[in-house]
Amino acid sequence: KLDIALDYAFFNGALAGSLDYFTENRTNILLAGRDRAIPSYFGATPPRTNMGEVDTKGYELELRWNKPIAYDWRLWGNVFYTHASNKIIERDDPELLPEYQKQANKAINQARTYVDYGYFNTWDELYASTAHDALDAERMPGNYIILDYDADGVITSFDQVPYGFSNVP
Incomplete structure (x- = not known):
């Protein structure tokens, strides 16, 4: 110290x-x-x-x-x-x-978040997108397009990346 x-x-x-x-x-x-x-x-x-x-x-x-x-x-x-x-x-x-x-x-306590890269504009874009492991049926045009960061073909918690600042000094 x-x-x-x-x-x-x-x-x-x-x-x-x-x-x-x-x-x-x-x-x-x-x-x-x-x-x-x-x-x-x-x-x-x-x-x-x-x-x-x-x-x-x-x-x-x-x-x-x-x-x-x-x-x-x-x-x-x-x-x-x-x-x-x-x-x-x-x-x-x-x-x-x-x-x-x-x-x-x-x-x-580093904050983590998904990375988005735009919005779904049509149903075709949505159907052609990467599946989510939860709440996949609730996605609609206008929702964020989430990046499959680990490229495993499914959006999971492993696709969250460090973001911003911690709430602990």
Whole structure:
């Protein structure tokens, strides 16, 4: 863990603040059995294990103004800005899982979504499209055309790709 900070003050303390840079490598994070890469034929609930690893880094900026303007009167204000990011280093992903489906090298709780590339304009386009594993009968012209990302001929959860930002700093 590393935390470097710089505190400063100017104009006799009226303008002050701090800069802070931090980084941390957390290891031995507990993984639940259901989150492990254990085959379904194992026959029992997989045990929990301490094998997760996450890198976190970021910075904080603070600016304060505190100035007496009259007897018992003071003008003051604070502004803060924080940026933090994390990356999973180890999460016991299955070895043969494609890289885009693994959680390693992505943020904690990385959002995933299907990729669309237009709309169905006619019934012919819809009938000629890739089948979905669920709710296939409910598709109609005007719906999004979903990309079969893994090219297996069926739209499944394996076609979801990392997208946007995580909800965890």
